[in-house]
Amino acid sequence: MKSLIFDTSLQSSHTLLIPFEIAEPFIINNQKRVIVKVSFKDTYIEFHAALIKRNDQFFVMFSQKKQKQLGILPNDSFKVQLFEDNSKYGVEMPEELDAVLQSDPEASDIFESFTDGMKRSLIYYVLQFKNSQTRIDKSLIITENLKLGIRDKRQLIKKL
Numbered sequence: 001m002k003s004l005i006f007d008t009s010l011q012s013s014h015t016l017l018i019p020f021e022i023a024e025p026f027i028i029n030n031q032k033r034v035i036v037k038v039s040f041k042d043t044y045i046e047f048h049a050a051l052i053k054r055n056d057q058f059f060v061m062f063s064q065k066k067q068k069q070l071g072i073l074p075n076d077s078f079k080v081q082l083f084e085d086n087s088k089y090g091v092e093m094p095e096e097l098d099a100v101l102q103s104d105p106e107a108s109d110i111f112e113s114f115t116d117g118m119k120r121s122l123i124y125y126v127l128q129f130k131n132s133q134t135r136i137d138k139s140l141i142i143t144e145n146l147k148l149g150i151r152d153k154r155q156l157i158k159k160l
Contacts, residue, residue: 107143
């Protein structure tokens with residue numbers, strides 16, 4: 001499933017207003033996680049997001065970092081298209097974390113027992129590191145802490 005391409009602008013410093021007619025088919029199909037493609041001038045980015053309903057309007061979060069990547073300023077108009085998100089976690093799993101979890105069934109089972117939001121939170125944490133070795137190291141810390149019984153997100157990412 002995908003939406004039509006539509007023109008929009010920033011709703012606030014970090015949100016995009018999604019017209020009801022664009023959001024409705026996704027909501028009807030219980031598809032609250034979407035892939036958002038934003039095009040501005042000759043560049044585009046794609047990212048995973050949640051359709052958020054507030055006061056009968058739909059939004060997606062659009063970070064200032066992503067805006068800066070595209071060179072979008074507060075009054076700029078740009079094109080957006082939504083796609084169905086069929087990924088397991090609502091975000092792409094980093095290869096490094098996936099490999100570490102596959103090599104450790106006990107940690108993997110614990111990870112899978114978490115809420116989807118908690119899983120995404122840990123995935124986003126690992127994704128913030130550009131260096132593959134750092135991603136592996138952070139993934140190993142998380143899996144070791146999972147096996148130690150740590151469940152608090154802030155503690156899970158700390159080396160003990």
